[in-house]
Amino acid sequence: MGVKITPLVQEEKKIITFENLVGKKIAIDAFNTLYQFLAIIRGVDGSPLKDYSGEVTSHLSGLFYRTINIVEKDIQPIFVFDGLPNPLKMEEIERRRTIRKDATKRMHEAQDLGREEEAANFAQASSKLTSEMIAESKDFIKAMGIPIIQAKQDGEAQAAYLVKQNYAWAVGSQDYDALLFGAPRVVRNLSQNRTKKVKSTTVKVDLEWLSLAKILQSNELTQEQLVDIGILTGVDFFPGIEGVGAKTAYKLIKSHHSIDSLMNNNIEIRKKPISESLNMDMVNQVRNIFLKPEIDPNIPPLKWKKPNQDKIFEILCEKHNFNKERVTTALNRLKKKAGSTQRTLGDFF
DNA sequence: CTTCGGGA
DNA sequence: TCCCGAAGG
Structure with missing residues (x-):
């Protein structure tokens, strides 16, 4: 995974x-x-x-x-x-x-x-x-x-x-x-x-x-190449090529620049032509998942509110037998901070 | 994982 | 007070 x-x-x-x-x-x-x-x-x-x-x-x-x-x-x-x-x-x-x-x-x-x-x-x-x-x-x-x-x-x-x-x-x-x-x-x-x-x-x-x-920057890769490396080693949407890990995939992409080029030259990977493991149709589908992902662009206002104490007790203590004293202790810590808007301190990064 | 509590 | 094993649900 x-x-x-x-x-x-x-x-x-x-x-x-x-x-x-x-x-x-x-x-x-x-x-x-x-x-x-x-x-x-x-x-x-x-x-x-x-x-x-x-x-x-x-x-x-x-x-x-x-x-x-x-x-x-x-x-x-x-x-x-x-x-x-x-x-x-x-x-x-x-x-x-x-x-x-x-x-x-x-x-x-x-x-x-x-x-x-x-x-x-x-x-x-x-x-x-x-x-x-x-x-x-x-x-x-x-x-x-x-x-x-x-x-x-x-x-x-x-x-x-x-x-x-x-x-x-x-x-x-x-x-x-x-x-x-x-x-x-x-x-x-x-x-x-x-x-x-x-x-x-x-x-x-x-x-x-x-x-x-x-x-x-340090690997001298583009985002597209990073995705190609992922595809060769395996992601949730494609199992990758057997026996190919990040290092092998990296070398392949560095020397050939893209999966397209690996395919065009039908490079052999572990004694097997790459065309037996991949087809560009699938590769492009997986590339799209990463490069043009299905997302919801409408983000509702993000709000950090005070905790709903009753609801928390209901779920944890009444429904699931959490110890009420322990929950109260932790909840008090949360109440102290929650809802307060803290300013960003420093600029470490 | 995170908290709790008892012994060093 | 710190540390570590045990409990938590």
Whole structure:
């Protein structure tokens, strides 16, 4: 999931802090964030947090506490939700569905055999975001007083548009797809940057910032070429060419300038003529998704309001059994900041 | 992931 | 007060 162009952006990653984002609006990819919470927020046995009726609540817990942290740091989040998927994404969606089904099966098998760690790992990959969860998340975000933008199709495309048009300063996402959609800036790891455990060792996860212009400049690429590299390595709308990663794709595009040229010369990639893997019709369709994305150009006024306390208690405590004292403590932090219009401080960037 | 709380 | 393991739902 997501375009794999890490080697191309590695050099241009800049580690920042929350202070560097004070007063800035960040268009957060909501689906990306919700899936992250579902995969990560889990009990010791690997199962997600659930209310008494067995409904998953990990995403609400994540949304609540993280959004409060962001707002408390004088950053203005905007949650951008995916619309209907592009038809070319269906294959990828089906692929993910299969992975989820398989993971669910393996999780149950591991549970039956008492292999807890294994079960926990498969549990992570089996999490699903249902339409009910999406709808409730939207209600909940609104109750927190945070604006929501509904994308026509891809949330990353809409979020990229918000940044291009200066409605927001950066896209917040773990994926690099927004860069292919032309987002001038992307912020990753928008969380309390501390340490996280990866197989008994702890790694530092830094808040980082990427500039599209700098990435294109340092790699001497055009936006069109970056998209072509994405197509060769694989994106949500096209699987790419087997065995071709970012580095290979980069070399191919640098030496031939475009996929058209690779096709015209019918270049061999891993002992196979490229024409067996690609056709220009498909390539142009995928290029269009990134270069001329389906977005909603009409952006309603973005407003950060005071939280609707009753609604938050209703969703979290009454409906989903969150501890009222904990929620109150966090809510008080939110109330202190929300609705106040902070001026942009400094000009770090 | 984020918060909480108890021991150093 | 800091740190780290456990809990949260």
